[in-house]
Each structure stands twice: as structure tokens, then as C-alpha cells.
Amino acid sequence: MNATRSAVILLILSTLFLSLALVSAPPILATSEQSDAPNEIQNAEQQFKEAFAAVCEAEDAGAEENQIAALVERLNLALNLIEQAKRDGQGNSSNTYETVAQAAYICNQLQDEAHQLRDAARKSSHYNKILVFSAVPVAALIVTLCVHYGLKWWRRSEVDHVMKMEIKEKGEA
């Protein structure tokens, strides 16, 4: 008896959840294409996201603009290939597989190149920091010496100026 009651309650609850899910779901859209992306496309999209993240890291590390622009151009190429694969079909045709494989290959390549660029930029930035930190005390020393000797010369010239003064009678000049 208890088991039957539990089963009925469970059935009511699951019906309730199911209807709630249906009500809150966005309106139905029927397209001439199916929206279920096959695994290959999903994998390519994941690789694309990783490549994009790697490019962002390279940019944050201070890579040059033209190098980033070249990577972004190829990222967009990979993105277009993924979109094309989605449009062509659901990954069933060999053409779609080829397109997806090409996109994945570009993404992998980009990821490696972006990592290399990031490392190079970090290294360059590190050397720049060392250069700046070592140049600052040297510059400060030069400035201090210049100011010191400049002031000394100015004082001496002032003293010389006073020493060279002559007393003249008024109206003599």
C-alpha cells in the first residue's frame, strides 16, 4: 500500500517537474537543419576556446599588436570553418569531418604559437623590467651629480662676480 502511494507521489512530482521544465523552456524553433552538434564539432569548439584563451594570454603578456592581429585572423578562419561544418550537416559527411579536422588543426597550431608568443613576451617584459630597475639608480646618480656640480659652479661664479666688483665714486662712470 505504502509502495503504491510512494509511486503515485513520485509520478505526480515527476509530471510536475516535467511540465515546469516545458513551461520555462524558450519557444520552439524549427529549422531546416538540426541543432545537435556532433562530438567532432564540439571538440573543435573546445579547442577553439582554448586557442582563444591562449591568444588572450599572449596579449596580456604584452605581445606585439601585429603578431596578435595575425593570430586573430587565423582564429576567425577556424571559427568560420566550424560554422561551415555546422551548416554543411551534422558531421555525417566526409566533407564536414574534413572541415572540422582542419579547424581543429588550426586551433592546435594557434595554441602552440600563442604560448610561444606569450613566453617570448614575458621574457622580453622581464628583461625590460631589469633594464628599468638598473637604469633608474644610474639615472638618479647622474642627475644628483649634475645638480651638485651645477650648484657648485653657480656658487663659485657668484663669488667670483662679487670678488671682481670695484668701488667707484658716484658719477665717475
Added chain:
Amino acid sequence: MLAYLAATPQPKEQFFQLYALGENRMTEDYYPNNNSTIPLDAPVKWFLGVTNFMGSVEYVIVKAKLGSQTSQPPNETNTTPANLPTLIEFRRILLDNETWETPFTWKIVNVETKSETAFLTLNINNKTITVQDIGANNGCNFRIIFELWTLDEETKNQIFGWKTQGQRRAAWLQIWFNATIATT
């Protein structure tokens, strides 16, 4: 210290610009013969544009949705997108200060009327889409909503709008139109 402050660039405002232009790439001629009531099979050409002012490379997605007068539009205050079906989406990686434009060509290929409510089948950039749940009374006051989405760097998920200085911002726009219903 002063030299450091002078050399440090001032933080600039980070934002995106989203716009739609008519068939002549201007803010006019959005409808064929300047009539917002679109006949069946009449091609409508718009251009969608996005400019990135975020100061870094960004992944942008523009989603086009079909709504009616009663549909809830996106909410900028709490950055919630419209709960409507996405007809088509455009994705692009944008450099800082880069503008990207893409054509948005569409036409109404079929109008199905059920008790004075019109339901549309659209063809957008050669993709045919039937929207079964969005109808408009006598075909009046349909709208195409364009939402700007980005890829969140932290979660790696698509988000409506973008994050800047710990806050969410959103950009969207809509263009209204009527569908011509064939009279019997």
C-alpha cells in the same frame, strides 16, 4: 614616482558598440520601399556592426531573435536576454578598436495564420527557419531583436553583454516590422 604616474596611461572606458544599418549601409532604408509591412518573399537587407572598445581581443556573438509586441525584450538592468528563440547567430573575434560588419539578408517565406495570429517562416542568410511559438495578431508588430553576447574569460561561457570593472553591461537593439497576410 611622478615619472611613473605620467607614463602610466589613464584607464579608459571599456564598451562595445552594436548597430544595424539599412541596405545602403546608412541609418535609413531599412524596409523595401520604406514600408515596414513586408510582403512575402521580399528581400530585406541590413548590415549588423560591432566595434570593440574593450582594450583587448574579444570574442563576440550577435544573436538574432524574433519577437512580437507582447514578448519581453532583453533587460539591461539585470542583464537578462530575451527569452526567445535564436534565429541565427554571428560569431567573430575582434581586435581592440576593430569594427566588424556582416550582412543580414532575410525574407518572409511563409505566413501561417491561426485564428488571426500570424506565424512566420523566415529565410535568413539562406537558412530557413520556422518560428512556431511567436505569433502576432494580424501579422502586426513583429520585431527582430539583436543581442550582443561575449565569451566570459573566467567561466569560458557565453554571457549576454560583457563584464567591465566588475560590472555587467549589455547592448541590444530591435527593428519592428509587420508581415503581410494573404487575404482569401
